[in-house]
Amino acid sequence: MITDELIYKTLKDRFGYDTFKPGQLAVIRSVLAGQATLAVLPTGTGKSLCYQLPVYLLGHTTVIVSPLIALMQDQVAQLNYQGEKRAVAINSSLEPRQKQLILGQLSQYRFVFMAPETISQPTVIQALQQCQIDLLVIDEAHCISQWGIDFRPDYLVLATIKRQLKPRATLALTATANAQVRHDILTKLDMQSANSVITSVDRPNIYLGVSQQVDEASKNRFLKQLVMESQGPGIIYFSSRQKTVEIATLLQETTTLKVAYYHAALSTKERFTIQQQFMQGHLDVICATNAFGMGINKADIRYVIHYHLPQNIESYLQEVGRAGRDGKPAYALLLATAQDMYLQQALISFGIPEVGLIQRFYQDPNLFKGSQGNEFELLRRYQQIGMEEQAVSELLKNRQKEKQFALQTMLDFLNLHGCRRQFIVNYFDEDPRQIEHDDQCCGEPNSTAFLEKLNLKKITNDKAPKTAGLDHWNGILKQLF
Missing domain, CATH: 3.40.50.300 (P-loop containing nucleotide triphosphate hydrolases)
Known part of the structure; x- marks a missing residue:
């Protein structure tokens, strides 16, 4: 069993801190115990420490699903600055040969960052299955709720990937998630029995x-x-x-x-x-x-x-x-x-296909083979992951309602x-x-x-x-x- 004494020693020796910020220790304890964990910690309170510290106590590979290339590069750069050389980001900025070399020696890395579109690729899954994965981290996990339906649907297959990789523990991290978003995250990641650590969003300064x-x-x-x-x-x-x-x-x-x-x-x-x-x-x-x-x-x-x-x-x-x-x-x-x-009212519907387009696409996808735009990319990906027309229509209809409610909440705040x-x-x-x-x-x-x-x-x-x-x-x- 990993004791608090050892956790604090690692905090001091590796990161130079004597104390944890609110929520950090509870998340780290949960992860080290092998529990699925949802952590909602305010922006600026050190969410990355919640997966970085356990790596040095568990000893194998941690995979971090991250939404943006710039974010991955920044996180790898910060780890490098701290003296950690066994960190890598696998994304579209890599040349095919570079990517192939990294995948061939993936188990040598402590930290592996990638986007949901990357981790869902069969060759990447195969390479990850050759590693002992201590922790699967879904960073900025609110994206599952905000983006997964009408933008970047690969967020919706992360639960399937989790079952394929069999990590020792799973950690979903975000700074902002109300009750509905927390429910979305836990449901879509198949983490209904997760331990939740939630601290106040208030930033009085x-x-x-x-x-x-x-x-x-x-x-x-x-x-x-x-x-x-x-x-x-x-x-x-x-x-x-x-x-x-x-x-x-x-x-x-x-x-x-x-x-x-x-x-x-x-x-x-x-x-x-x-x-x-x-x-x-x-x-x-x-x-x-x-x-x-x-x-x-x-x-x-x-x-x-x-x-x-x-x-x-x-x-x-x-x-x-x-x-x-x-x-x-x-x-x-x-x-x-x-x-x-x-302007925001117009943006709500941007990129979301209408019911008629969904029907025509599913009747004959070849008619839209050369069509460009988010609507068509979205429908192609839904079809690739095996979603039926009715399920897609219902999903997008509900998403429109959610976005309309979210905008109204923003207007309530404004006024x-x-x-x-x-x-x-x-x-x-x-x-x-x-x-x-x-x-x-x-x-x-x-x-x-x-x-x-x-x-x-x-x-x-x-x-x-x-x-x-x-x-x-x-x-x-x-x-x-």
């Missing part, structure tokens, strides 16, 4: 603000003033790639801030370069779609601004949680106009007359407590005066000269954009 603007021009003026006066670094989130580029360009041209944009249409190299510049402190602001940020472990982000209304409260809280990981004051501000709701932190705690926490509300908790600022109350107003002169090192990165950015 992050001020939650909503600022209603009369129109887009007003929103842009307020945004520009805000980022010029705020301590940084910061992230601004958008629902539109076009608007991401537009606002980044506006800030580049009208302020002295070092700004870049980030979205999924950029090349892998461009995205990696921009992410590293931000992580190393060479950028003040990232204008990004939700393609940026999952797993980004930058402790000193002082603000997260939402230019557009998020589709759901889970995504909002995930993105907000990237601020203030060092425990110091930070703010999250949602800018809103009356038109924003219509709330009361404490927004209390709203979030009531929505997510199993045992919600009464929040002690004050002017540093949440509010509806229409000026930058709230920055002084939070001690987040920029102290240095925004027109101060740049250092040579930053000029170097600025030149790279100009070449990229």
Whole structure:
């Protein structure tokens, strides 16, 4: 039996910590006991330690299913920085020969990261079956509920893969999951008897603000003033790639801030370069779609601004949680106009095939052999994993209802007359407590005066000269954009 004494010794020797953050020890104990475990721990509270530490006590291979290439690369890089060389990410960025070599010596690795689309490949499953797998980790497990039905259906076959691999234990990790999402995760992973470790989502060091603007021009003026006066670094989130580029360009041209944009249409190299510049402190602001940020472990982000209304409260809280990981004051501000709701309403149906299309596809898939788009990719994958037409139609119909309900919840949060932190705690926490509300908790600022109350107003002169090192990165950015 692995004792707490040995767990704490490993914590100190391997990771340099004396104590655990809330929830970590309970998750590690559960995993080491061979129990299926669902862990819901707030963003910034060290979820990765929950699978990293057990590896050094169990001794064999841990497989981590991760949703994004950038996230896998970041996690492998962090392990390498800690001195761990037996970590690898298997994804589409590998050349076929590289992938074949890695699969041939998979048992030599302690940490193996891959996407659900990769782990479902027969050659990968065969290679994994030759390894002794101590732990199967589903990182960012809320994706099973949010993405699995209408986007990336390979999340739905993870339970089957789990049965094929027979890991000693399974761990589903996420920062945001209300009761329904937790039920989804446990059901779709066939973990109904799992041990659940759930801690509060509350992050009291992050001020939650909503600022209603009369129109887009007003929103842009307020945004520009805000980022010029705020301590940084910061992230601004958008629902539109076009608007991401537009606002980044506006800030580049009208302020002295070092700004870049980030979205999924950029090349892998461009995205990696921009992410590293931000992580190393060479950028003040990232204008990004939700393609940026999952797993980004930058402790000193002082603000997260939402230019557009998020589709759901889970995504909002995930993105907000990237601020203030060092425990110091930070703010999250949602800018809103009356038109924003219509954009998200349109996005709800984007990429989901209608009933008529589902029927025609299942009647004769060859008619759509050359058709491109998410709808067709989705239907092809459903057919490949053996789902019948009626089951697909019912699944997607229910998903539409769920997304509509999620948007309404986000609108309720937006238009709330009361404490927004209390709203979030009531929505997510199993045992919600009464929040002690004050002017540093949440509010509806229409000026930058709230920055002084939070001690987040920029102290240095925004027109101060740049250092040579930053000029170097600025030149790279100009070449990229």
